[in-house]
Amino acid sequence: MAKLSKRLDTNVEGNFFVDSTCIDCDTCRQLAPSTFVENGDYSAVFEQPQSVEEELSAYQALIACPVGSIGTVKKDSNIFSKAQTSFPLSIEDGVYYVGFNSEKSFGAHSYFIQHPEGNWLIDSPRYLKQLEHAFEALGGIRYIFLSHEDDVAEATRYAKIFNATRIIHRADSHAMPDAERIIEGRDRVEVEPEYVCIPVPGHTAGSMALLYKKRFLFSGDHLWWNRTDQQLGTPKNLVWDDGLLEQSIRTLCDDPFEWVLPGHGERIHLPYHAMKSAVEQLIQRRWPIQSSPM
Numbered sequence: 001m002a003k004l005s006k007r008l009d010t011n012v013e014g015n016f017f018v019d020s021t022c023i024d025c026d027t028c029r030q031l032a033p034s035t036f037v038e039n040g041d042y043s044a045v046f047e048q049p050q051s052v053e054e055e056l057s058a059y060q061a062l063i064a065c066p067v068g069s070i071g072t073v074k075k076d077s078n079i080f081s082k083a084q085t086s087f088p089l090s091i092e093d094g095v096y097y098v099g100f101n102s103e104k105s106f107g108a109h110s111y112f113i114q115h116p117e118g119n120w121l122i123d124s125p126r127y128l129k130q131l132e133h134a135f136e137a138l139g140g141i142r143y144i145f146l147s148h149e150d151d152v153a154e155a156t157r158y159a160k161i162f163n164a165t166r167i168i169h170r171a172d173s174h175a176m177p178d179a180e181r182i183i184e185g186r187d188r189v190e191v192e193p194e195y196v197c198i199p200v201p202g203h204t205a206g207s208m209a210l211l212y213k214k215r216f217l218f219s220g221d222h223l224w225w226n227r228t229d230q231q232l233g234t235p236k237n238l239v240w241d242d243g244l245l246e247q248s249i250r251t252l253c254d255d256p257f258e259w260v261l262p263g264h265g266e267r268i269h270l271p272y273h274a275m276k277s278a279v280e281q282l283i284q285r286r287w288p289i290q291s292s293p294m
């Protein structure tokens, strides 16, 4: 629960504020970019919501914040309830952003796929009864795909509730030792038609991406959109093996996808050819070919 006594001076005056417990995870800036901005090592309110829609987005950010760092001087209960029941938020074609990011995964995003053959949860949000009911209403959870060791959060709890199969790579399986399905080695595995698990070691030894319908790439902490530079990004710090990271990014060059849905960083939707070119440009920037000395 955000405290007025810890309100950051970087907030503009008004109802919404961020306090000093913020972990700078970026969730609020994605959900309500017209209200929140990065300022130093924290987020801050740079403009108070100007419309009901903006206020709804600000309340969605307040609810999704993994550490409860966003507060209001006076809560509008109607809009707050509306925001609370709005999650998961539909993205496109049965794919949802779940919200309720967990502090256990440093505020990583999780996603949900609704599918007639069984639904998928991609990485884990916080546990809330309300979210359990929302998943139930959407048809439950058949698989929980874990992109890597950092983002498992409450996966075990959701797996028990829905009798779901947790999928993780062997090299990161210490984070979920009793997972029902372990992916081995570097080969891609089609778990169900339209769902391909792609090992992408680099950030961690057992990082994986999930390619769904040859359109949606759930990329964990492997690949994301950088809002400031308007280009794809990949980790520079917290990299287990940079050479493998490069190989893993290169393997995605020939994959058809038009969405990148990351654990951290911004999601992006581009036409196929533009996405391919964005991946190629990322490789050129991050691992430039050194010209040999004359």
Ligand code: SF4
Pocket: 018, 021, 022, 023, 024, 025, 026, 027, 028, 029, 042, 043, 061, 064, 065, 066, 067, 068, 069, 070, 107
């Ligand atoms: S969602 Fe919360 S923790 Fe994350 S950047 Fe915003 S205020 Fe900070």
